Amino acid sequence: MDLATPEQDQRKSISRLTRLMARSLSIVWQSARTPFLALIGLQLLNALALTLQVFAVQLALTAVLDISGNPGDLWRLVQPVMLLAGLTAVTAVIASVQVGLGRYAAELVVAVMWKRVLRVATRVDLRKFESARFYDRLQRVQATALTRPYQITHGLVATVGSAAGSAGLVIAIVLVHPGLLPLLLVGGVPVLLTSRRQSQLELDFLARQTQSMRLRNYLTRVQTGRDEAKEVRAFGLARNFGTRLDTLYADYLRDLAQHLWHRSRLGVAGSLGSAVLLALTLFLLGWLISTGRLSIVAAGAALVAIRLLASQIQSGLSGVQAIFESGQFIDDLDGFLTLAPAAEGGSRAIAPPADFRRVRADAVSFSYPGRSALALQSASIEVNQGEVVALVGENGSGKTTLAKVMAGLYEPGSGAVRWDGVDVATFRPDLFRERVAIIFQDFVRYALSAEENIAVARPDHEIDHAAIREAARIADADSFLSALPAGYQTPLSRRFVGGHELSGGQWQKVAIARAFYRDAPLVIIDEPTAALDARAEYELFSSLHEVLRGRSALIISHRFSTVRTADRIYVLDHGRVVEQGTHDELVALGGQYAELFHLQASAYSVDRVMD
Ligand SMILES: Nc1ncnc2c1ncn2[C@@H]1O[C@H](COP(=O)(O)OP(=O)(O)O)[C@@H](O)[C@H]1O
Ligand SMILES: [Mg+2]
Structure with missing residues (x-):
């Protein structure tokens, strides 16, 4: 996949980090401003507490030295010790409040982000779904949508907090003794180096494994999916998929073991480095004290500051790493959301007429993206x-x-669809689509109640129970829907308690009922007869003119018994209209239609003989 290389290349670039930080900030700012500001406020408070801790240590040490040999003066310790304890308590309280607040902020980001993503996903040009790039992007956003907002929020807060904390500590130490500054910086170096290297390793590992992870998820899904379950059994796919998954896991685990080994080696090296530096620092401090260049108090404060700074740097780096890890997600999210303006339909504001006398596809050409x-x-x-x-x-x-x-x-590449001569591209797209009731070949079987499964055809209207029943009656669905355990309120999926599954043909009738329930002048039904038996089909289509009540219909079908009742028939071949006319005209023409008709007619008569 092309994910690894750009990410690796750009990983080191400061400009990418800056950009990602800015984007993260704007994402969090737009969705969770108040909790985010509170989090930043807490971080600043935390930085202040850290800084004051250095002074508190200084006070405490001074007091200890003052009272040494004078146990009666012990009360002088009370104030600095209370201060130190108080500051420590403050940082602990901040840390725990921050966990809850961070979680809340991240969930706000998730909610707002989904709202925006779904707004685009449901409005963007349908053709986009045929583009692998678009779909991949949507899938990636979806796959990580629950974890990335947490990382982004945490990353921002940790980075800001550690910057403030480090600055505070540096100031504190300079105030204690300016000569300690170089020491402070040297103390942070090993952590800085090893943490940086550790983040790099982690990112490389993630980039390397992304592809395999996706495949593993897919293979798991296929083996647990409800729709796939029957094929997995019928074809005996469990072994094959299982073996593939085992291989992928084995590779992954091997890589993971190696990666973890590298990481722990680095961790050990970092800790050893820190220990050595600490020892050196102690020696140096001792030497400075012995030569009278530094007081014991200042040395103690310096030691505390160094330890605190190291932990600040570590947390800052974890923040930066979190932002980097979310980089792909942020790019995908941005790439996805920028599609929004195209989805709004631009300046096309004309409302389509309520009805038409003639709908015409005029020399329409179309090609799918990438084909x-x-x-x-x-x-x-x-x-x-x-x-x-x-x-x-x-x-x-x-x-x-x-x-x-x-x-x-779909918008045609050339040519136009016209309603009474007006190009439908000039109509407001959403309003135009309301004028058409289209039932797809692969219509959706919603895991909702029977009633809602029909009502989806008029989502903006209040549910009209009588009209739904009427539509179901016309589509011959009323008899079996009424007989369901909870009638029209029965969920049409076993996924829900009390749910009921319909057969393929029954589902088809529910879908056809949708077409009748939608109050549109043009009804389009794509292969409605595939799942219907001969009687159901006959009953539906012999009365179609009547039940349409003045509406027009475009029916796609393979069954000539359906087709022959049509007012006009078009024969498509490789995207071209090659024949047109009534059934009798086309049979008389002796072309493709006649050939297919005779083929089916003879097969049908054989069937009847065999019955
Ligand atoms: N989503 C798609 N992406 C790319 N090509 C497609 C897509 N859907 C259909 N096609 C191609 O367009 C042509 C027409 O398909 P379609 O309209 O579905 O045919 P029909 O409904 O007559 O079976 C076919 O060559 C098919 O492979
Ligand atoms: Mg088709």
Whole structure:
């Protein structure tokens, strides 16, 4: 994957860090301003407490030295010790408040971020979903959406806090004795070096394993998924997928072991380095004291400051690392959210008419992103008010694509769809889509109640129980929906308590009921008959004109028994309209339609003989 290289290249760059910091800040600022400001406030308070701790140590040591040999003066210790204890308590309280506040802020970021992502995901041009880059990006945002906001928030707070804390400690130590500054800086060096190297190792490891992690997640999902369960058993896929997963895990664990070994070696080296430096520092301090250059008090304060500074640096680095690790996520999120303006539909503000006399696809061409072949080539069809028009053609001839263009889901590359001569591209897209009821070949089976499964066709209307029943009755779904345990309120999924599964044909009828429930002048149904038995199909389509009540329909079907009742039939072949006319005209023409019709008719008569 191309993730590893850019990340590795840019990892060291300060400019990337600056940019990521700024982006993180703006993300957190926009979603969780108040808790974030409170967190920063706490960090500043914490920095102040750290700084004061150095002075408190100084006071305490002075007092200890003053009273040495004078046990009666012990009371003089009370004040500095109380101060020290108080400051320590303050930092402890800050740390625990911060955990809760950080969690709350991160959840706010998650909520606001999802709201923005979903706004774009549900409005962006449908074609985008055919682009691997777009979809990958969305998937990556989704996969890490719960953890990254935590990292970002923590990263920002830790970085700001450690910067403030370090600055405070440096000031404190300079005030104690300016000559100690170099010592302070040297003391922080080993932690700085090893932590930096450790973060680098961690990032390399993550980049290296991203791809494998995704594959592992996928293989786990396939083996636990409800939809996949039947195929996994029927094909006996468990062994194959299991072995693949085992191999991936073995590789991962080997890499992880090596990585952890490197990390602990570094950790040990860092600690040893720190210990050596500490020993040297002690010697140096001792020497400074012995030569009268430094008081014991100042030396003690310096030691405390050095230890505190080391922990500040460590926490700052963990913050920077968290921001870096979220880099890909921030890029993906930004890349995704910038799609928003294109999703708003621009200046197209014309409201479409409530009805039409003629809808026409006029020499429409279309190609899917990343595919050179045209899915539609100058295809023209028309549907007049009240007509039932059929679209036939072999698999892959472009029927579904044409249906989506007619419904305003894809914009044609050239040509236009016109309503009474007006290009639908000039209509406000959302309003235009409301004028079309399209039922896809692969319609969605919502894990909602039966009633809601039909009501989704008019999401902005209050649920009209009578109209839903009527639509279900027309689609021949009322009988089995009423018979469900809780009637129309039964959830249509076993995922929920009291849920009930429908058969493929029953689901198809529910989907068709959606088309009738949506009050749109143009109804498009893509292969509605695939799952219907012959009787159900006959009953539905023989009365279609009647139940449409003046609405127009475009029906895509392979079954000629459905198609022959249509007012007009278009035959698609490789994205072109090659024949058109009524059933009788097309049979008489003796072309592709006639050939397919005779093929099916003879197969059908054989079936009947065999019955
Ligand atoms: N999402 C897609 N991305 C890329 N190509 C597609 C996509 N959907 C369909 N196609 C291609 O477009 C052509 C027409 O497909 P489609 O309209 O689904 O045909 P039909 O519905 O007639 O079976 C086919 O060659 C198909 O491979
Ligand atoms: Mg299709």
